[in-house]
Amino acid sequence: MSIGCFSVSLAVKDLSASKVFYEKLGFSAFGGDESHGYLIMKNGDTNIGLFQGMFESNILTFNPGWDQSAQSVGAFSDVRELHVKYKAEGLEVTQESIEGDSGPGSFSVTDPDGNKILIDQHV
Template identity: 55%
Template sequence: MELGAFSISLAVADLDASRRFYEALGFVVTGGDADEGWVILKNGESTIGLFHGMFERNILTFNPGLTNGMAKLESFTDVRVIQERLQDAGLTLTTTADGEAGPASITLTDPDGNDILIDQFF
């Protein structure tokens, strides 16, 4: 099962301080809106999202339909198909996707309490 691009979404206390820290590690801001409390940074194929005031804990994020280089794939497994496969495997989802196509997301939590977001943009 292909989950798409991987990134980590960090819940940060100080967006500017966190951005400066990751820039010192070689990350470059490639997206987001600091005025809205979030930025996306990349270093090669690694992606980190910094989010202030949007959620309480860090989240492992997968984006079906995207490569780690953020290129759109022509063919990918829809999040609703991933949802069905995860439920068939006996996993409990925290949130589920509705509809038959288009943007949607699901969430679940691993055995150690780590939140996982599978977020399809298109």
């Protein structure tokens, strides 16, 4: 069971300063929109999301249905399937936004150390 593209979503104080910093580390803007307060930075297969004013802490993010370049993959584990599986395994879902039988949806869980994990399907 694959949970898709992995990235670290960073809550940043100054999007422009963070962009310049990560560019110096070899990342380049891959997606997002600075005017909407976020950028997706890429270096090879490594993705970092920079988000200003959207959430309070850093989040580990997985995108079912996408590869590391945000391209759709063939068969994948749908967010609904993952949601049911994780709840059945006893994980507490702390946020969910899932409607219908297919398409976009998301939910979050928190690991034992308080790290937030977002399962965020866009396809």
